[in-house]
Amino acid sequence: MSVTEPAERSAEEASSRFAREWNWRPRRPVELSPLFVWPVRPLGVVKWFAASWFALTERLVILLLAFATWFYLQPALVRCVSFEIGWIAQMYARNLGLMLLVAGGLHLYLYTFGKQGRRRKYDGRDLVENHRGFTFRSQVLDNMFWTLASGVTVWTGFEVLLMWGYANGYVPYLTWQEHPVWFVLLFFAIPIWGSFHFYWIHRLLHWPPLYRLAHALHHRNTNIGPWSGMSMHPIEHVLYLSTGLVHWVVASHPVHFLFHMQVKALEAVSSHSGYECLLVKDRNAMRLGDFFHQMHHRYFECNYGTLEMPWDAWFGSFHDGTDAANERIRERRRQLKAQS
Numbered sequence: 001m002s003v004t005e006p007a008e009r010s011a012e013e014a015s016s017r018f019a020r021e022w023n024w025r026p027r028r029p030v031e032l033s034p035l036f037v038w039p040v041r042p043l044g045v046v047k048w049f050a051a052s053w054f055a056l057t058e059r060l061v062i063l064l065l066a067f068a069t070w071f072y073l074q075p076a077l078v079r080c081v082s083f084e085i086g087w088i089a090q091m092y093a094r095n096l097g098l099m100l101l102v103a104g105g106l107h108l109y110l111y112t113f114g115k116q117g118r119r120r121k122y123d124g125r126d127l128v129e130n131h132r133g134f135t136f137r138s139q140v141l142d143n144m145f146w147t148l149a150s151g152v153t154v155w156t157g158f159e160v161l162l163m164w165g166y167a168n169g170y171v172p173y174l175t176w177q178e179h180p181v182w183f184v185l186l187f188f189a190i191p192i193w194g195s196f197h198f199y200w201i202h203r204l205l206h207w208p209p210l211y212r213l214a215h216a217l218h219h220r221n222t223n224i225g226p227w228s229g230m231s232m233h234p235i236e237h238v239l240y241l242s243t244g245l246v247h248w249v250v251a252s253h254p255v256h257f258l259f260h261m262q263v264k265a266l267e268a269v270s271s272h273s274g275y276e277c278l279l280v281k282d283r284n285a286m287r288l289g290d291f292f293h294q295m296h297h298r299y300f301e302c303n304y305g306t307l308e309m310p311w312d313a314w315f316g317s318f319h320d321g322t323d324a325a326n327e328r329i330r331e332r333r334r335q336l337k338a339q340s
């Protein structure tokens with residue numbers, strides 16, 4: 001489908017302060033997964049999973065990448081029985097390469113070369129240069145530094161630990177031959193588990209002492225780009241990627257675990273890209289961004305979770321992108337401020 005410029009804003013939209021804060025907004029209200037809506041809407045659930053998994057999405061790409069990693073880029077498990085520099089360095093170099101390819105590639109395409117201008121870009125502002133709030137006074141250099149120095153290191157650290165666990169039989173191993181149905185279902189379950197884990201970890205990170213110590217670094221970015229997704233304090237990297245520790249108790253194949261870690265590390269990059277989708281020759285080539293989380297960076301006290309589970313709707317912090325929700329969230333902020 002060819003993409004045209006957004007239609008002219010309606011009079012109601014033009015008068016809304018909230019609307020003026022955005023260059024482009026997706027269809028509203030932003031939809032949460034129908035999996036947890038009662039009564040169950042089977043067709044809605046099927047459509048949701050089809051849109052996340054069977055269209056050309058970053059998730060499908062990462063699924064293929066996880067298999068390619070396992071077959072071609074993962075040191076054999078027999079080598080991982082003891083910690084040795086060779087196989088660990090190989091995994092570190094691989095993850096460094098993947099991050100440079102995905103975050104660097106998206107940044108070059110969308111920002112350096114501006115291949116699609118501001119079309120489908122949520123926030124009309126440019127990334128910040130020459131500001132002392134950022135390491136090296138540059139948002140991009142700051143984000144690259146924390147992503148590459150801390151993010152890739154912690155990501156690789158979790159993978160090294162688990163591969164050592166699989167190799168030694170400490171981590172329960174699931175095979176396709178013995179449990180083919182569970183083998184497939186686990187891929188669908190991982191993002192749901194990840195959403196549950198992320199919501200609670202993220203709420204914890206907004207606890208003022210931990211926010212000041214760690215999470216404020218990620219929130220330097222009120223406007224975000226691909227390098228912002230994994231730009232976190234090392235404490236946040238450890239908490240964020242601790243979602244993978246579930247594999248110590250739930251049986252899985254290493255390819256599930258690689259997928260889990262790559263979803264966390266690389267989907268964060270695309271979801272922070274600042275663009276709804278990648279346009280190639282005016283065509284929608286792939287969905288990228290996440291307006292739901294983009295609003296968290298702009299307004300803080302909303303959308304702590306992800307679209308996969310409705311924690312924010314259950315706890316009153318859901319901003320669905322409408323003017324009415326914006327008023328509600330502003331009121332919530334006023335109340336939280338008054339309490340503190």
Ligand SMILES: [Zn+2]
Pocket residue numbers: 202206215219296
């Ligand atoms: Zn936050």
Ligand SMILES: [Zn+2]
Pocket residue numbers: 218229272293297
């Ligand atoms: Zn973020």
